[in-house]
Amino acid sequence: MLQNVFPTDATQVNPLGSFPFLPVQAMSQQATRHARRVYVGGLPPLANEQTISAFFSRVMIAVGGNSAGPGDAVVNVYINHEKKFAFVEMRTVEEASNAMALDGVVFEGVSVRIRRPTDYNPSLAAALGPGHPSPHLNLAAAGLMPGATGDAEDQDRIFIGGLPYLFTEVQIKELLESFGPLRRFEVVKDRDTGNSKGYGFCTYQNPLDTDMACASLNGLKMGDKTLTVRRATSSSGQVKSEQECILAQARQHIAMQKMAFEASGMTIPGTEIGPVVTAEIPTKVLCLTEVITPQELFDDVEYGEILEDMKEEGQKFGDLIDVVIPRPEPDQKMVDGFGKVFLEYSDTIGCTKAKAALGGRKFGGNTAVAIFYPEDKYYKKDYAS
Incomplete structure (x- = not known):
């Protein structure tokens, strides 16, 4: 740790007594x-x-x-x-x-x-x-230019292929902006007809939103088409895991249906939600299980490292307010929520992004389970549910 390199007076004379006080x-x-x-x-x-x-x-x-x-x-x-x-x-x-x-x-x-x-x-x-x-x-x-990101922007540029012709540019942009504000967006059009060629590019203002959008949208079925969403500079697309697809599917299907209803008052074939996939009501708190082992929580050093790692990972998806990882009492007594990780966000958007990305991910050989946690119970520190 680099110490404070600026000399400061640690104390001053207190005219009301002989005890020093901080400025x-x-x-x-x-x-x-x-x-x-x-x-x-x-x-x-x-x-x-x-x-x-x-x-x-x-x-x-x-x-x-x-x-x-x-x-x-x-x-x-x-x-x-x-x-x-x-x-x-x-x-x-x-x-x-x-x-x-x-x-x-x-x-x-x-x-x-x-x-x-x-x-x-x-x-x-x-x-x-x-x-x-x-x-x-x-x-x-x-070596910087105001409002420009240079090579960094090229690295975070996203290719979106398989765009259905049913949707307008406004609707596609609305879908992309569900992961964060865009810096740039364009749909490539035929020079002669002005019609969409079925693909486009976008760049997010926050580069941290790039991987989230790619992971959630790549492989998504929209009508009779399947989206290909990856970094434009990548030689091969990022492939979502099967678990991530399942967990993200409900939210994405609902968004697609809503857009279709608003556009034409009709459903889009292939976007109906079947009986197997149901949508949870999003909250601001995400509960993760199967991501840590009980032994890791007893050691102060390991606990601190896990807490820092979860903070670093959680902030990728939104405004992370707090991370709570219940651990045993000093007398080894078990506590409610032992083995769980709670990520609290400032809004449901960040929490939903985290759920889609972290659910189904492998942690130490285990597959993480992610669910929205009731906010009233979380704020009461009721971690048992």
Whole structure:
């Protein structure tokens, strides 16, 4: 862990007594930390705390992102070498927001991803400082262009094939936007007739939505056609597992039926929901089973690693509020929900994406089971159901 490189007074003289007290700035450090940190993913193999700190401090000066005066913007770095990501803590909330504009910057030959950490709370952060980068940053000094992602966008460009001619561009776009806002979208058309050729391309504003959309839509039957959805730069399409197809099918079929009804007042052949597949009512809480073993929960180190891994995985699908993994009491007494993992999201959209992606995935040789969990029971800490 890189220690705080800025000297600060740990104490001040209290005129009302002989006991030292923390200055206001120091007392607020913990409260503002969630808004002063940024997540940096896709780090190069040889990156360490010192090189990360030096690089981002140098780049922040170059682009004019420092708001707290002279000195290094970075005060702390926590790096996970195995997962190739780090949390970089800035001096101020404004500097952290400015650092968000550095997404895609090349560090030691690698284009890194910059995101907000999972504990970032937008509503609380709004009162602490600017939530968006300054529009006056000189991003060209870091090899970046405002509003462009360069090679990174090409890597996240999605090919959508097998588009049925029944649906309009607006309806196809609506389907794609169920996984996140789009940066670009186009349906390729015949130059002479202006009719759709049955395929198109799109790019999401958040690259984390790319894999989710590919996994959920690839292989989906729409009428008499089957969608092919994969990264445009991939030589072979990403194939969904059978379990993921089954779990995602109900939600996708319902969406297709709704769109068909709105478009023409009639159902589309092949999209009817059979008696085997039923749709759950989405909630904001996802319950996972068969993803951890009881032995892992007794060890503090393993428990901490599992908790961090689930946070990292869960944030890929939406605004993750909390991760709860019930574990035994110190006296080895079992607790309700032992062996389960609960992911709490800010909305049902993120929770639904997580359910489609995590249900059926292999964890340590076991196939994960994902269900929507009643919010009232979750908030009461009733994990037994």
